[in-house]
Amino acid sequence: MNSPKLPSPPSSDHEPEGGLEGGRKRATINDIARLAGVSKKTVSRVINQSPFVRDETRERIEAVIAEWGYAPDPQARGLAFRRSFLIGMIYDNPNPQYVVNMQLGLLDGMRGSGFELVVHPCNRASPTFLADVRTFVERQKLYGVVLPPSVSEDERVAKLLNEIGCAYIRIASVELDKPEHMIVGHDRMGGAQAARHILDLGHRRIAFISGPATFRSSHERRGGFEAALAERGLTLQPSDIIQGAYTFESGVACGDELLARTPRPTAIFAGNDEMAAGVLQSARKAGLSVPADLTVVGFDDFQIAQAVWPPLTTIHTPTREIGRMAAEKLIDAERRERREERDPARTEPTLVVRQSSGPAPVV
Amino acid sequence: MNSPKLPSPPSSDHEPEGGLEGGRKRATINDIARLAGVSKKTVSRVINQSPFVRDETRERIEAVIAEWGYAPDPQARGLAFRRSFLIGMIYDNPNPQYVVNMQLGLLDGMRGSGFELVVHPCNRASPTFLADVRTFVERQKLYGVVLPPSVSEDERVAKLLNEIGCAYIRIASVELDKPEHMIVGHDRMGGAQAARHILDLGHRRIAFISGPATFRSSHERRGGFEAALAERGLTLQPSDIIQGAYTFESGVACGDELLARTPRPTAIFAGNDEMAAGVLQSARKAGLSVPADLTVVGFDDFQIAQAVWPPLTTIHTPTREIGRMAAEKLIDAERRERREERDPARTEPTLVVRQSSGPAPVV
DNA sequence: CTGAAAGCGCTTACAG
DNA sequence: CTGAAAGCGCTTACAG
Incomplete structure (x- = not known):
């Protein structure tokens, strides 16, 4: 409710523009457009894999992009898209091993995608829980969120996310929602x-x-x-x-x-x-x-x-594996479906027999 | 080296503008300016706590901000500042408990600040390790990064961060760098x-x-x-x-x-x-x-x-405590110093005696 | 102490 | 298939 303190602007002392050595500024879409002899809009089309670019044009632009190591600024892209390239993991889970494995799995699924993972532990019992989630998602304009248990099991959260139009994946032991929103652990x-x-x-x-x-x-x-x-x-x-x-x-x-x-x-x-x-x-x-x-x-x-x-x-x-699948599902539904066809991912648990179990004592 | 796949633009199906119910758009700096009868620049001054605003003007603007629950868009602010409001945690640590405690501590120190935590596990032995770190920091224009051991002990990382002008805090068992870059665990x-x-x-x-x-x-x-x-x-x-x-x-x-x-x-x-x-x-x-x-x-x-x-x-x-201090140090040096004066934070380890130690056996 | 103009680096409409 | 204009929501110079 009360407005949070805002970050101070970056202090400008100690940091001469451009740093000490890595001072060559990174290329922007304008640089690439000029170099390739096209408009920035066409470069934008290539970036976003639009089909409406002549092959020859595309190849020329891609060559310039590769040569300059250009990568679009996620902040600028996000501002124009009205949506960031950040994926949130919202969780309330007491087990560090679970949390870390899940994070690693999500990162596995995000690797090379240009997305980043923002972690958001929370307290489901807090009176401000839902408001906190809403603020987090809306303020950061999250691309989507992944919800492990027990946050995944909170219908209020799913409802909220649907209302504000934020993509989400729920990880749960049973199908709680439409298939496109679920990874089920069985x-x-x-x-x-x-x-x-x-x-x-x-x-x-x-x-x-x-x-x-x-x-x-x-x-x-x-x-x-x-x-x-x-x-x-x-x-x-x-x-x-x-x-x-x-x-x-x-x-x-x-x-x-x-x-x-x-x-x-x-x-x-x-x-x-x-x-x-x-x-x-x-x-x-x-x-x-x-x-x-x-x-x-x-x-x-x-x-x-x-x-x-x-x-x-x-x-x-397979916690990490489940995380990977959740991230892939959130980021790229089509590719995921193709992959599942030829490599059906397993999320089922399996028995591991070690030394704490043995024959029933003879009475 | 090879350019990563780029995120696809958000699909526009299934999501009518503004969602289902929460459809009222969030206020922007222009709305606040109009409502308060000032220019957006003056609103910006209030947001950034500039001293050059008359008290009366400031109060009027703050009232409008509070009334509308306005919060500036971190993406737009970041784009203009050329720096995001994201803090990175870059680590290569085998212990889940350490990782989770550190994350919780960082979040403690960031709470209410408007910053978010982006996690970045990595492999220090990878040949692309340094390039990965550089890409991460530059592409996201991170506000700063926190480095727990053993990444904190890698002088190449510190050098890189200095070169590209990224603020950083190293968490280590001993003073490896200037005090403003260190939290020492002793x-x-x-x-x-x-x-x-x-x-x-x-x-x-x-x-x-x-x-x-x-x-x-x-x-x-x-x-x-x-x-x-x-x-x-x-x-x-x-x-x-x-x-x-x-x-x-x-x-x-x-x-x-x-x-x-x-x-x-x-x-x-x-x-x-x-x-x-x-x-x-x-x-x-x-x-x-x-x-x-x-x-x-x-x-x-x-x-x-x-x-x-x-x-x-x-x-x-005190891992979590150390994390809190690291985040505070990164975000707000001044406030931190004042706090340390009246509440000197401890990062020293302490002995906890339980049952695995006892008198030496009599020979 | 306050504001009009230009710009951050992208994308969305809209033309052609 | 391609581009010029306007805009995303802020801030930086620059005036006054």
Whole structure:
């Protein structure tokens, strides 16, 4: 609401025009036009890949562009287009590994495109959350935004973006929107894979630690898990399901509660690796050996899965790959579709078996 | 070298001018000028906090600005200023937690300033590294850049930035440049703290696992450690120092090597938490109990320090705080100096004692 | 203290 | 297929 402080204009001391050595000014569209003997408008057409340029003319202009290493000024282009060449990543996610992997994936998909990535962490619970998003998108005239969970699951954000006409991609565990706005992670499949693995090991006393209700993935992972259990005739009691917060600490607390019960579960599926690591900690405190006394399975396959002892059996999610696909979808729908035809991209999770899971103890 | 593909112009289908509901166009400087009965130049003076505006005029204009929620278009302003309001973070750092904390800190320091953060991970070993940095900075006309380690330690980058006249802040463990370009982390102090803690526990057979030589922090942490040891009459032999790569896996490998020796070290100081976690893993494989048989001390105090067993005694570094200071220094030198006077910001590391360190075993 | 003119480097209409 | 004019929303010189 209150107007933000504005940046001061750049100070002009210490910086003689053009710097010390790299003083040769960069070419502009006017330079290229003059050099190629055409109007700037025709150069503009070449830049924007307009079909209405004679091949010969195009080639001449492209040669001059290449010779001078000309690249159009994104700021000027943006001003004229009324839209910047900036892509925003708006997120509220507690996991650094997820955030970094997602950023890397988006950058993978943007490489060589001339776009840049502007990061915008936020707090979905803040009373100014929506206003903040709106200000960010409108003021920067973002080309588009990518929304990972749980921001992706906020219908108010999607509605806002539609209203102000900003392109967006939602990354979520399930199809929440029109296909052109979605990259789907299919967390449900991952939950099912975890269930089958645990069942294959002979476990019957099984517990599930859910993520927070505010994340759709919590429900999907649980849903897939329960469904696959049901296929083999096993039903989880309400008491077999307890809720964590996707954090290590909540994993410890949930583990403490579960492992104090009689009878004790012989296998615990945690909604993510952080919580699974917490369960490992809890088992150690209880004097339990993993996997001899207890099987623990996580979800995500982030680094922590390999840093704990024993290394976690977990469900791998291709976060970076998903990011790449999101960026490509946002930037260039046509090219993406062609690519998908010949190289169908996978966003499905896969089971990774390590040492935290083993046969059910013989009673 | 080869010109990048250019973004396509925004497609005009599906998006009727002005969106669905938020269709009222945002006010421009012309609107404000007309409404306030002044020229746009005078509005511009108010925006840029020029002192050459009569108080009465200023107040009238500010009232109109507030009433209309006007905010100048950063793209247009940037085009006229020949400089954007974008701040770049250029980094090549393997630790997601560090990257995310640094980003959060930069954002803390930028909040309400009207600047935005553009992230630019890179590969310092790439043959096109310097050219990439140059292209990024020049094409986006960045207002300034922040360089965390190890990019901050690359003198070629600093030289380049000076040449093209781009403001920059280097974050490093030691003063590498003029004070106005530096935020210093004083890793040396942290190394000394680790040494004193280990000595206080009675250890004499001590080993050090260094980070990669390409990180200045590796040398500083080691230097502080050795100096504090020397103060108490202890000198590390060359064989007591081995080199890792700041990764979990390298920590395991170095731990394996160290723990196979006779006599075995009773305390290991690892250059960061990842490697310390690796040593823990290695100790477990060797059947050693921590801290009864072996003391392990890390550096950084990232989340992994608390997720492993036993939780790591480590040296806490205020990464996010350092990021905040870097952004503030870049954006507004004057305000920063005043703030530092009354609230001297600390960037020094501090010892955090947890359960991976204990008295030297009685022989 | 204030303003009219020109310009930043592009693109959008509009002609031809 | 190509171009001259006007404009995107600001700021920089330059006057007064």
